[in-house]
Amino acid sequence: MSWVTCLPTLGRWVFAFAAVLAFGVGAPNVATGQTPSATPPSGSAPLALTPAEYNNTIADLLGLPRDGARWPARSALADALSPRRTASKGVFLPPPPPPVWPWRFPAEPGSEGFEGIAQGQSPSSYQVEELHLAAMHFASFVLESPTFFICTDWATLPARQQESCGWTSLERFARRAYRRPLRPDEQERLAAFWTTNIAAGPIDMAVALTAAGILQAPPFHFRVDPDASASAPSQWELASRLSYFLWDSMPDDALFEAAETSQLVDRAGMERQARRMLEDPKARTAIVHFHHQWLGTDKVTLVAPARRAFGPRFGLTPRVKDASNDDLKWPAVMGPVRYSMKYETELFVEQTIFDGAGTFQALMTDHRGYMSDATAPIYGANARRIPGGTTVTRPIELVVASIGRQQDLTLYQAEFPRSERAGVLTLPSVLALGAYAVQPGPILRGKRVLERLACMHLGTPIQGAEAALPPDTLTVTSTNRERTAAATRPATCNTCHRQINPPGFAFEHYDAIGAWRAQDNGQPVDASGTLVLGDGEEITFTDGVDFAHQLATSERVRNCYVLHWTRYALGDRLAAATPGLEALQAGFRNDDSIKTLLVSIAGSALFRTGPSGVPGGTP
Amino acid sequence: MISRRHLLHLGGLTALGATLPGSTLRAFAQRPTPPRRLIVISHCHGWPYSAWKMRPTGRSEDESWALDLKSLPRDAFSQPLAPLYEHRHRVLALDGLSLATAELDIGGNRHDRGWIHAWTGNNADFAARDTRSTSASLDQLVAAHTAQPDRLPSLELSVDAALEAGRPIAYNPSGVRLPAESTPLKAWERVFGPASSGDVVGQRRRRTLDFAYNEYRQLAPRLGPAERARLESHFGLVERLGHRLEGLATLACHAPPRPAASFEQYDKRFDAFSDIIATAFSCDITRVVSLSLGEMPTAEFGAAAISDKVHKGIAHYIHDDAEKHAAMTDYVQYHGEQVARLVSTLEAMPDVGGGSMMDNTLIIWGSELGDGWHGYSRYCPVLIGGSWAFNAGRYLYWPHQTPAEMRVPSQILTGGSTRVSGLPHQHLLVSVARAMGLEVDHVGLSHVRGQRGDFIDVSGPLPGLTA
Structure with a gap:
């Protein structure tokens, strides 16, 4: 029971209450329900x-x-x-009724790209x-x-x-x-x-x-957590902290039991629960959710590559013949493509962490993944379906010709050339999000690497920066790299772009929908470069695959990954120098396992008590 | 119980007399400044541009110009704009805009895409079971700014026929379409029902809010300052929500007669909604209304002999068939007459300070398309009112110079595509948002890139509206 x-x-x-007493919280007054403490703990924003x-x-x-x-x-x-939420009708037919679950809430403003961070939550x-x-x-x-x-x-x-x-x-x-x-x-x-x-x-x-x-x-x-003591959260809060960290949901009965019987008082108890929870399917969903936020890939269903550039690859003419019927063909093609990109990302992350090597190295470099018939034109002839590999069917929803449609998309395990694909940064979802309608966006891609992978803050672009970019057009006379370099050459731009451009140019082998290319505008692609990360760490690379392999072992990148996870776990925009963080980062240098990292975070004093509970932390 | 301190200002309304407009005046006597109000009207299938435009002799097609409508005789107005002649001093007819960003977006049907771009200024999201926007629509942005804690932030209405109904123009910040009420009686019950016939559901909902708020108050002393501040900001809004439910239920406002359960005529339904809008404004129940005008029976505007369907029988052929072009001209004129009657209704109602209700109302009348062929190129919205913000009584023209290619029928232009578009309509959305008090630089998108890769800035207001 x-x-x-x-x-x-x-x-x-x-x-x-007896269990809580063990942590030094005063007895509540039965009549008022208030603790005898005259001054409530200052606490942080819940x-x-x-x-x-x-x-x-x-x-x-x-x-x-x-x-x-x-x-x-x-x-x-x-x-x-x-009131029943009946969706308004479209032009021709009413869409299917909205699902009774989940509820569609407004997105959180977020902080550091993540939801669930106190500094990024504000009510409206x-x-x-x-x-x-x-x-x-x-x-x-x-x-x-x-x-x-x-x-x-x-x-x-x-x-x-x-x-x-x-x-x-x-x-x-x-x-x-x-x-x-x-x-x-x-x-x-x-x-x-x-x-x-x-x-x-x-x-x-x-x-x-x-x-x-x-x-x-x-x-x-x-x-x-009204029952928290000055130095420690209650056992109940620790149970919630664990469950929302690893499951994005409430504790289960076993975790409540652990809280009730004070099993969460120390590192060992927390780690034991974390290991158990990581075996639960709920952890897979939650950890994929983290990576979507890390990479921004949950928005890939909104990418809009241009038919005039990519229509022929999917069997369509580049130009629309008439505005009524032919205009609907490209959306019908791109709908499953975008969903497939999203699901390929989810499956890659889940399989790599839970069913594959489970390491950060694999997350950054593995050349295997998933594809579907929808994305086959992107991966090209060199992609090879793995015989006997897993096949996954996922639902997709599309509005085509004003009619909501639900259909299934089948994805299958595939192996890609090692020279073309390496980990999350070469997923079509990540690459398509770092692109414009026609041309790749090396600035978008470089910015992602610096901010999301290296935890470097770039600040706001100067006014007019967007307008100064080269035209996003098919009719060009030079390579995308040359045009971007020229547009960002002025001194006012180059101060930042000498750092932003190289990690973006590393992915010039990938077009705006993530297909690998050897040439750009008739010229061999030059994806080489050198990136100086913060702390003076220098990475010289020949192309995106080489770059991804080097990022996988970069101390700054690995530390950044730990920082993101720890912030996410605590729901607090921790400073990079937060005491207690270094120990987690050191542990991750010795053990590359992502699950081990998550267990370590769960057991850390930083997680259990917050920064104020760690020696040297904020009082 | 939730504290009622915010309800005190309702006193003026609860003391209303029995008749309008005198009762309205008494209500506003306690409000020193009349509220600004917005009505968004969207009809289907755009305009027959060649019939809509006004071209006095000597006007250039290559330069911007303005025409003073106030000094024009009635017969100088184009047929679709003629119904607004009596209100010409309030009108800004805008010639030279395009739904350029809708052309640049992909996905969905051009109607659906058009509604989203026209009214949110942003891209559409078709990766779901129904069409979604990627940001809130203009009316909802304004409603969030003008909403009173104890009233309806906005009212969503639609006039349509049984088929092809419910054109979506209002989207919440999550991108979800807001359902529009298509029956005047149901709209009346939503607006005036809680105060007229009791609001059992509202009472029940209020009880749950009271419980939650009280739990916060009991918990608050046990929390630290940061926790308490965060929860106070949340539960302060919970308290305000309770006030809204209570405010509507305790409101004393002389409602218009309960409308019929159904109307045979589209036209009569429009007028029934007009009465509801006018009274809702006069009682300050809401300050923002969106009114979606759906498929109109062809018999009502004299086109039954051509087809019984506007959409597939007439609108699609606007560039192919002179008779159908003329029918679409009649169709827009008919909508213009409806809009003119709404303006007249608002003009007849005194507002606080001695003016009319229309003096403090801004109407933006647009569509989801430029024309019935599904073109986005010639977008011809009209502003009516907004005298506090705009220099009205003018017809404004801007040449098409924006580097976005717009699809047009090949009988209009060989090749089926223009090299340039009109001013992106987002500028108009910014102008309206600013007129309603929002300090915004863009609504929806801030910039896009044209098909030839050009950077197109769609931020900032439309030039010349205040000149």
């Missing part, structure tokens, strides 16, 4: 659930799959509580309204949840038994939603809210409304 079901609530609180975390948490809390297509349909009760009226509507929407699903009720056949029970079961189920729901035991005062207020809702009736509405209140309360949406 799990921690959330086995003990009466008050006993549960006392038991949990983290709000990110859109991904919110949706994952809702699915796990309700015991429903992370696939809206497999959720029950929206009920009449849901319609009574919140719109976001608060969406959270309210989402709470009303999802609350109606508690009645459809396979895990919500503690009794069976709730709908057919006599009224008094329904009321009793409803309350006990809601109480357990609140504990899981708050990710900690309820304090007595919280329990009292929840009971009063439940009573009010019952009086307003009917009882199924009362259950949903009470659940909606829980889903809008601070302990659900925010990771607040």
Whole structure:
């Protein structure tokens, strides 16, 4: 029996409270629910659930799959509580109804390219309204949840038994939603809210409304830790910290159990849980999600290569013959291509970390990956499907000719020439995002390497910089490298571009949709160069593949990767010199395993206590 | 319970008398400054440019010029613009714009792409089960700026027929289309229903907000300063949301008569929506409305003998068939008459300070296309009102000089493509956003590259509107 079901609530609180006492937190006043401490700990800004975390948490809390297509349909009760989100019709046919899960929230502003960083989270009226509507929407699903009720056949029970079961189920729901035991005062207020809702009736509405209140309360949406001591977070917070780091979701029963029995008090306990959690499929999704943010590749479905440049590669004429029908062909081609690029990225990251070598070296250099029939024209004749390799089918959604379509895309394992592909930086998704409609964007690509891989801050381009770039056109008389170099040669540009351009030129063997090319405008591609990273580390390379191999062993790049992960884990824009970070970076130099790195972060004092808990850290 | 301190300013409205416009005046007597209001109107299939344009003799096609509409006789107006003659002192007719960025975007149907570019100024996202934008539409940007905590930030309406309905013009910041209410009765119930007939759902929703807010208040003393500040900023907004639900439910405003359950005529539905808009403005229930004009029955504008469908029966052939071109001219004129009646309704309603409601309203009337052939080249929007920001009463012309290639039918231009486009319409969106108080440099995209690779700056306002 799990921690959330086995003990009466008050006993549960006392038991949990005893565990908390071991960390030196004062006893709460039963009447007020407040600790005797006169001055609350100063703390840092609490983290709000990110859109991904919110949706994952809702699915796990309700015991429903992370696939809206497999959720029950929206009920009449849901319609009574919140307006149905009917998508407007297009020109010809209404699109399929929007999925009941996930909820589409506004994206977080983010910090350092990542969501879930305190400094990148700020509320807006719109976001608060969406959270309210989402709470009303999802609350109606508690009645459809396979895990919500503690009794069976709730709908057919006599009224008094329904009321009793409803309350006990809601109480357990609140504990899981708050990710900690309820304090007595919280329990009292929840009971009063439940009573009010019952009086307003009917009882199924009362259950949903009470659940909606829980889903809008601070302990659900925010990771607040009122039971933290001056020097350590509570065990419950540590459980949440672990689960949102490695799963993008709430703790499972085993993790709650570990918190309850104080198994998260030290490095060993945290690492033990982290190792267990990394074996769970939820970790795969979360770690892919991190890498999408690291590389920006979750936006690849918006890239817009031009038909006039790439149409013939996919069997289309470069020019549209008429504005009505022929105009629809290129979007129909590019839809699956863009999805395939996205899924190839996800599969490459997942397979490399979880099923392959699992190392940063492999992430940066492996020449194997996935492709589909849609992207076959990009990879060309040298790509080889691996016999007996894994085949994966993923759904894609497209709007073509104003009609929403859902279809499947099949991806298969493939091996690419070692001279053409090496790790994430040569994925078509990454390359297409670093390009314009026609020509590759060495500045975009170089900027990504410096900022995302080397943690170097470039500042804002001077005014007019964008307009000064060479025209993005097919009718050119020189190579893309020559044009870019000429455009950025003036002294006001070159101050920064002497650093930005070389890592971008390294990928000149790849066109704007990521296909490998030996020549550019009839000239052999020159992708060689030298990059001086911060700290004076110098990398001289012959092409993108060589560059990727050298980046894989660069101390600065590896340290940067650890910094990104640690920031992400803590939800804090840590300075590069944060105490405790160096030890993690040193460990990663000795052990190249990404999973080992994540376990080390989970066990570190930096993760367990935050920067203030590390000697030399911010008080 | 959520504290009610923000509700105090509702007092003026709750003391309203029984009739308009006198009651409206009393309500605003306590508001020193009239609010600015925005109406976005989008009809389908663009304009018949050759019939829409106005070309007094001696005007150059190669230079910018302005024409004073106020001094023109009625018969000098083009047929589609003639319905606005009575309101010509409020009109800015804009000749020389294009939906250039829609031509440069890829994906989707040209109508769908057009709606998104026309009203968000940004690229479309077709990698989903329905069309999405990549940023909020103009009306939603303005609504976020002008919204009052206890009222509707915006109202989304559509007039359309049973087929090909619900043209999407409003998009939230997540890129999701906002559903538009196509039935006047339902729109009336949304706007006036909570105060008129009780709002059971709203009460229930408020209870959950009250619970959440109270949980925050109980938790706050246990939090450190940084935690408390972060939660205060969030739950302060939760409190405001509760006020909105409460504000609408307790509002005393003399609503227009409840409209019929259904209307046989498109025209009558438009007028029913006009009444709702005017009263919603007069009661300050909302300050932003988007009105999407969908497929109109051809019989209403006298084209039933040609086809029973505007879209596939007439609009597509605007460059092929003189009769259909003339029918599309009648079609736009008919929409112009509807818009003119809306302006007249707003002009007849006094606003605070002695002017009319129209004195503090800006209407932007556009479309998703330049023409029914699916062209984006000749985009002919009209501004009406916005007197506080614009020098109205003019027809403005700019030559097409932007380095973006626009598709046109080969009977217009051999080769089917122009070398240049008109001014990107994003400049107009910026002008409107600024008129409504937003300090923005761009709406949607800030720059694009033309097909020949040229850099095209689409930031900044449209030149000459305030001159």
